Amino acid sequence: MSWLKSAIRRYPIVAITVVVGVAGLGLALTGNVLIAQWVISGFALIVAAMQAWSMMRRLLRGQFGLDVLAVIAIVSTVVVGEFWASIIIVLMISGGEALEDYAAGRAERDLRSLLDRVPLQAHRYTASGGIEDVPVDLVAVGDRLLLRPSEIVPVDAVLESPETSLDESTLTGESLPVDKVRGDQLWSGAINGPGAVDIRATAVASASQYQLIVKLVAEASASRAPMVRLADRYSIPFTVIALVIGGIAWAISGDPVRFAEVLVVATPCPLLLAAPISFMAGMSRSSKTGVVVKGAWALEQLAVARTVAFDKTGTLTKGVPEVVALHPEPGFGPDFGRDELLGIVASAEQYSSHVLAAALRQAAADRGIPLREASRAGEVATHGVEATIDGREVIVGKPGFVADRATGVQRRSLASGEAAVYVAVDGRFAGTVVLRDELREEAPETLERLRRSGIRRFVLLTGDVEQTARPIAEQLGIDDVHAECLPQDKVDLVRSATPRPVIMVGDGVNDAPVLAVAGVGIALGARGSTAASESADVVILVDDVSRVADAVEIGRRTVHIALQSIWLGIAISVGLMLAAAFGWLPAVIGAALQEVVDLITILNALRALLPGSTPGPRKTTVRRPASDALV
Incomplete structure (x- = not known):
């Protein structure tokens, strides 16, 4: 029964409403109907006063909401003696928070499940060859770690054992295991397979993939959508429509009860629930596809x-270009060949963070060309590198950047998809290195x-x-x-x-x-x-640009469902108002039906958790130009 105690503490108004309703029913069954009416009506007016106070505070901030309808509905049912309808309205309004909490919790469950799996410890090898358990925050780059079967990779690392298999579904949304071999990157948060393996840390915990995801999820779950109060855009016309229908029904029938019956089914809970539930569901859905939406x-x-x-x-x-051609300038010198060109370029590019720099260094390593230290080096962002190597001034980068600092620069004709790095040594053009990024x-x-x-x-x-x-x-x-x-x-x-x-x-x-x-x-x-x-604002956790389209499609579907849920609530409420206006819907039944409307709205909003019904993408054939060939 602990869940019941927790619910009562969390939602005291709901609990008190139930108690008052049961007490009123007991009084009515024992013949004390008048006392039951006074008890229930008094409690309903107290709740209406609380709602009115909240409404006034919002109005002072320039925000007109749908609370006014709830207050009018409670007061009108009390005034005309429909006290059973008033207690149902109070239960509906106070229970709306509990319903929203439950629905949002259902939508947020997948989003926040990451937080329950944060690695806390790592098994680190000591200098003597033993193993010690240390908090994951104490793991340093370069530490050798033991990863036991079915354990979570504690920090980003590379595999040192021959092979293993990992479950990366939490990170990528892909359910199939991923095979890894020695030297492969392992992301924190992945789950090891059935065998124990050795890994070497490549990042501290705070900079590792899983911990970064957790940070993003925390930001996402704390965010509020501009559309959380989307229903307020419709609050003034909806309120006017409800009051007009109720007023006309009262005027034609001559019975004030008819006004109260209309207002009972005009209460705004469905409109207020639709947007926040839809958005939490959409954020949860996106996280399943490897896309974290921060807000x-x-x-x-x-x-x-x-x-x-x-x-x-x-x-x-x-993003992984490869060197496909080396073109040393013929007139630069008889000893300046391809290896010399690549060696001096790669040595200069040690001091650059550009993706081409990594490709150039890798090409030199593949050819066994050693890199030389520079006595002076500096990167000019997005342009290139200037360095002094073996007493020579080396300029590496874009043609315009090199041409401004050297003579004889000749632009090279490139095939589709190729890039060229231009090189000058001691103020003279020395050649080009051609790379391709597919x-x-x-x-x-x-x-x-x-x-x-x-x-x-x-x-x-x-x-x-x-x-x-x-x-x-x-x-x-x-x-x-x-x-x-x-x-x-x-x-x-x-x-x-x-x-x-x-x-x-x-x-x-x-x-x-x-x-x-x-x-x-x-x-x-x-x-x-x-x-x-x-x-x-959005972070894609897998190396797949198609998730951009996933994010846009999920955003469109989420907003569509949010608006659809709001309009569904409006349509049903207007239909019930018209039925009440003709006297076909007693106040008590109308109040009960509003709970059904709440449930329909919530279930429709939760559809944002499910995959969309958008037709699958058509296959697109890429036709490459004939010149797009390896040099």
């Missing part, structure tokens, strides 16, 4: 967005789904040069391309973009400012930067 208001923006701007590298492309396989289908969802304009914003960005855009049918953008350029372009609202999708550190200013910022957080994830 319910973001779902509303996703539903009405008409423009989507994309970053290119790592968002529409795979289009994501799911990108064309994603844009097609977004078009079907109502997106009218697509924009590509990238720091890459035009000749690299344009072929990618053409393959996706994007006409609006802005190349060689600095972070501030992206911010300005998104701020001025129309039609609005504007969704911005990105994954890098340089995308953080534009994600923050967009109508909805969506970060691909699976391997993107923490800065981008923190600036965004």
Whole structure:
């Protein structure tokens, strides 16, 4: 019976209403109907006074709500002697909070289930080879850990054992186990398979994937949607309609009871419940697909967005470019060959955080070319790197950046999807390194789904040069391309973009400012930067850009269901009001029917938990230009 005690403490008005109702029924059955009427009427008027006080406080803040109908309904039923109807209205209003709590709890269950699985301990190897259990917050980068069967990966790590299998459903929404081999990345929050394995930490707990998800979920569950009080938009016309119907019924019939009967079925609980329940359900649904929506208001923006701007590298492309050609400048020197070119470029790119820098360093490592230390190095954001290596001044980056600092720079003709890094040494052009970053396989289908969802304009914003960005855009049918953008350029372009609202999708550190200013910022957080994830309104937890379309579809479905539930409540209430106006609905029955309307509204709002009925995306074939071949 502990649940009953807890419910009584949490909802005392509901409990008192039930007690008063039972006591009144007992009095009536023993012949004390007048005493029962006074007890129930007095209690109902007290509740009406409390509602009126709450209503006045809202009015002083400039907010007109539907509370006025509840107050009028209670008072009118008491005045005309329909005291049984008044106690049912009080139960309906006070029980509305409990119903909302239950429904919101049902919708939020999946969203908050992450919080119950936060790793607390890790099994760390000691210097002597033993194992000690330590709080997960004490695990440092580089620590070697033991992961036992069916345990949760405590921090982001790499696998050191030959192989294992992981359940990543909490992170990605995919139910099938994922096989991992030595050297593969393991995300915190995944569940180990049947065998014990060794792992090595690559991030501290606070910066690990699962803990970041928990933080996002906490922000999401604490948010309030602009549409939580969406019904207030309809409060004035709905109140006027109810009063007009009630007044006409009273005037024609000459019976004030008819007015009370109309107002009884005009109580606003269905309208007040619809939006918050729908939004919590939509947020829960999105979390199941690997998409964390930080605020319910973001779902509303996703539903009405008409423009989507994309970053290119790592968002529409795979973000893992490979070196496909090395072109040392013929006249630079007889000893300056391909390996020397790649070695000096990779050495300079040690001091860059750009995705191309990682590809260049990897290419050098694959060829066994050692990297050299620089006596001086500095990165010019989105342009390139300046470094002094072995006493030589090395400039690596975009053609314009290198041309401003060196002579003889020749732009190279590139095939579709290729990018070139230009190199100068001691003020002379030294050659180019050509890389290719392939289009994501799911990108064309994603844009097609977004078009079907109502997106009218697509924009590509990238720091890459035009000749690299344009072929990618053409393959996706994007006409609006802005190349060689600095972070501030992206911010300005998104701020001025129309039609609005504007969704911005990105994954890098340089995308953080534009994600923050967009109508909805969506970060691909699976391997993107923490800065981008923190600036965004929506974070995609898997390396799959198609989840952008999922987020938009869920937003549209959620808002549709919220509005549908509100209009359903209005339609049923108006129908009941008309029935009451003709005298077909006694006050007591009308009050009871309102509980049924509450239930219908809640069940309809909870449909946002379920997958949408949107038709599946059509298959889109990507036709690559004939020149798109490996060099």
